[in-house]
Amino acid sequence: MSENGSGSGSENVSAGRATVAVVGGGYGGAAVAKALDGGTDVVLIEPKDAFVHSAGALRALVRPDWAANMFFPYDRLLSRGRVLRERASSVDPGGVTLASGGRIDADYLVLATGSDYAFPAKTETDSSAEALRRLRVAYDELTGAERVLILGAGPVGLELAGEIRAVWPAKRIVIVDPAPEVLPGFLPEVRADLLRQLAALDIELRLGVRLDEQPPGEPGRAKTFTVPTTPVGDLTAGLTADLTADIWFRCHGVRVNGGYLGDGRLTLPTPKGQVRVTDTLNVTGPAGPYAHVYALGDLTDVAEAKMAGHAMRHADVVARNILAQARGERATATYLPSPVPSALLPLGPGGGVGQLPDTEGGAGGAVPVPAPRVAAYKGADLFVGRFAELFGTA
Incomplete structure (x- = not known):
């Protein structure tokens, strides 16, 4: 059962199972923690009291009666692992030092702290x-x-x-x-x-x-x-x-959330504040890539638009690699960014434009998405139903 609380001292979850510390509970962090929950001991470190579905923030601004739909409590996300309502102050190859002074030692690390953006697109508070x-x-x-x-x-x-x-x-x-x-x-x-x-x-x-x-x-x-x-x-x-x-x-x-990496104990961020990763999404340190440390989402230097959908696809690659390694196998899952930009951009609940990769034409191009399909896929509920399933509130 997941729980909220603060860590103190140096701790590991249990003996005999790989411990994974996931720093950040946004789109990618929550998804990778959920995917790893059955096969590893997951500790999700996140200061917010609920997951924030930021894609709903703009509608929440104009529809106060709808606004609560963008928040999902973490208490049903994990069945074995746990959620620590904490903030990371430093990360090194062996684990995470918490702002409270506690520490989480881990066999695997996943950095998923994302980015900040001006209000109202991001809420700028942990409450x-x-x-x-x-x-x-x-x-x-x-x-x-x-x-x-x-x-x-x-x-x-x-x-x-x-x-x-x-x-x-x-x-x-x-x-x-x-x-x-x-x-x-x-x-x-x-x-x-x-x-x-x-x-x-x-x-x-x-x-x-x-x-x-x-x-x-x-x-x-x-x-x-x-x-x-x-x-x-x-x-x-x-x-x-x-x-x-x-x-x-x-x-x-956009402001990348990587301040806890400033001491250089794990890696040195790029001038944009991002983390260099390999095609398997392993973090690159001073001596080369770490086999047990991963990053995903907006924090990475992957050459693509920073979007929730991309972060969740990163999470799938990271989860597959860590689960393989925990079984004693090689990590072979890779992430290849799309050569064409893609987005579903609603203009209110019933309009909008979109573009997605052409998966049927074989030429590697893009196809437009008309307004009715944008509304049906995203504009009508902004994917709230999808996240209700992820967080067990459906």
């Missing part, structure tokens, strides 16, 4: 109750704002705009980004469909534009302001006017 309170405050502020400014035209900014429009048809929504195009690397027809849907939703997209100064006040707090803008590159027509809004949100800037 689910506090996260819900912050979302409710931001909802109240957003309710009274007539003009909304979103900084960043990536998937997060686009999805936030769609969620706001689904609840408030009359608000003016402007998305600003200095990039010259939206969804670079995606099929032209996918980008064209996105632009068509944004126009139909009356969401204004200003590309090739930067703000001359940051909006005053905190993101997610109502305060009317006007900021000047400057065109970037050749996209100059009609883009030099001042921009006035009543509330703004930052939808860019």
Whole structure:
């Protein structure tokens, strides 16, 4: 039975079975812990009081009645292993030192601490109750704002705009980004469909534009302001006017959660703060790859977009390798990132665009996903049902 609590002293779970310490209980960490639970002794180290389904955060902002659906308690995730509500302060080849001063010795280590992102895409707190309170405050502020400014035209900014429009048809929504195009690397027809849907939703997209100064006040707090803008590159027509809004949100800037690696006892992160891994997702240290230490998800230097789906596929590879090693076999499972970008990007519950690898054509290309399929696959419930099964709350 899994349990919440704090570790103290040096401990191992049981004799005769491999002990796996998983640092981080997000998408990849929770998935790998669940997969390893039957064949090893798993200790999942996670400071949050519940798993946060961050893909639901933007809908939680505009639908307070729905917001609780993005939190899943850890108490049913593991049947044999346990969950320590702790934070790692350091990791070395032999185990994890906890912020409380305790230590978990382990035969295998999995680093799965992911990344942080600006509110509301990430909740920025370890307490689910506090996260819900912050979302409710931001909802109240957003309710009274007539003009909304979103900084960043990536998937997060686009999805936030769609969620706001689904609840408030009359608000003016402007998305600003200095990039010259939206969804670079995606099929032209996918980008064209996105632009068509944004126009139909009356969401204004200003590309090739930067703000001359940051909006005053905190993101997610109502305060009317006007900021000047400057065109970037050749996209100059009609883009030099001042921009006035009543509330703004930052939808860019990922921060990798790897501070506990700063002492260099295990590995030295890249300049981006990521961990170098092999194709088997083993962490590379000063003397080469560790056979018993793995990393997955946003923390890794795998050359792909940092997405929950990728982290969960990493988890499958890591779990297969550790289980093989625990049986005395070689770790042979490898991860090969897709050569084409993929995403399902809802624009509210009923719209959106998508692109997935072409698994049937044989040419290694991509295929577009139309709005009805995006809504059916993701937009309708944002995969809540899938995570209810993972966490035993279905």
